[in-house]
Amino acid sequence: MWCKRVNSIPAFDLTQQYQLMGEKVSAKALEVLASGHYINGSIVEQFEKQFAQYVGTTHCIGCNSGTDALYLALRALDIGVGDEVITTPFTFISTAGMISAAGATPVFIDVDLQTFNLDLEQVEGAITPRTKAIIPVHLFGQPVDMTRLMAIAQSHHLWVIEDAAQAAGANWAGAKVGSLGHVGCFSFYPTKNLGACGDAGAITTSDGAIADRIRMLRNHGQQQRYSSEAVGINSRLDALQAAILSIKLNYLEGWNAQRRAIAERYEQVLSHLPGMIAPKSVPGHVWHQYTLRIQGDRRDSIRQKLQAQGIGSMVYYPVPLPLQPIYTNLGYQPGRLPRAEQLAQEVLSLPMFPELSPEQQEQILYALKDSLA
Secondary structure, three states, X not given: OOOOOXXXXXXXXXXXXXXXXXXXXXXXXXXXXXXXXXXXXXXXXXXXXXXXXXXXXXXXXXXXXXXXXXXXXXXXXXXXXXXXXXXXXXXXXXXXXXXXXXXXXXXXXXXXXXXXXXXXXXXXXXXXXXXXXXXXXXXXXXXXXXXXXXXXXXXXXXXXXXXXXXXXXXXXXXXXXXOOOOEEEEEOOOOOOOOOOOOOEEEEEOOHHHHXXXXXXXXXXXXXXXXXXOOOOEOOOEHHHHHHHHHHHOOHHHHHHHXXXXXXXXXXXXXXXXXXXXXXXXXXXXXXXXXXXXXXXXXXXXXXXXXXXXXXXXOOOOOOHHHOHHHHHHOOOOOOOHHHHHHHHHEEEXXXXXXXXXXXXXXXXXXXXXXXX
16 A cells, blocks of 8 residues: 655544534524523523434433533432442543542443443443442443343343443444433533534433433522522533534534544454454444554554654553542552453554545555554
């Protein structure tokens, strides 16, 4: 394979997306600013209805971020001090951090080396009388086997909170993630498949009582103004971000299709490169990241070689959560979760965004092949 050097390629690029819809976004933003209504209101309600319909749930509650979405979901389910929540050690800190913020204890089980998601074989062995919920993470856009997980949860009377922060539009068995568990939590951070122009998030559910409690908790515990019924927080989705998300949601399916096409092209080449393991693809994957495994302690040197050729890449996540300083008190020692630790040393995420051109992708693959020399 031969490729002419074009330009440097970042791991992610939002500028082309803005070129596509910049006029619509700018016009809508000016409309919101001129309205004088910036918090809650009809624009936020419109997006909440739109996103609930897209996901396939009865309710969507907008909030400040995906992190707040997790915290509000845990609080709404009365998960707190003395409770345990099973989750993954291989993800961003917010998943476990919000379990701790709610007062509960995260219980980490190892992951599957092919999907990077929770190893469902280990879930039941981690359940104790204190277990209250499971938080699966649809990591990098790869959906967890929710059919199997929900069966486990139901047999043990556990809540399931889907962390779908990286998986807007992904589906399992024909249903969108965020509709399969009791609650779904989404991040609309700008780099996500569906990204706002700032921090934003949402919670989805088809349980009316849970939805009502989340709405109360996100607004200082108030159902009526100046009458707080619980200790809540201020976590509202502002109208400007809701308006932008309403526009972008119309593009999401197309963007996810483009991501799938890029992933297929990556796999065609990577499957033939020695020492590199392409990520597993299952139906419904939306490829928030394209994360391969590089064996033999070569990940960091290969990343440096890519950088020297102008190719951006990322390492998610270099330290498993239970080995971070915040969780030293839980007593997890190196070697207890060997697959998560192995992935932390092997994974490398290549550039992935819908506008990535075939020429750019060819340049990336050439540089990757050249780095093996």
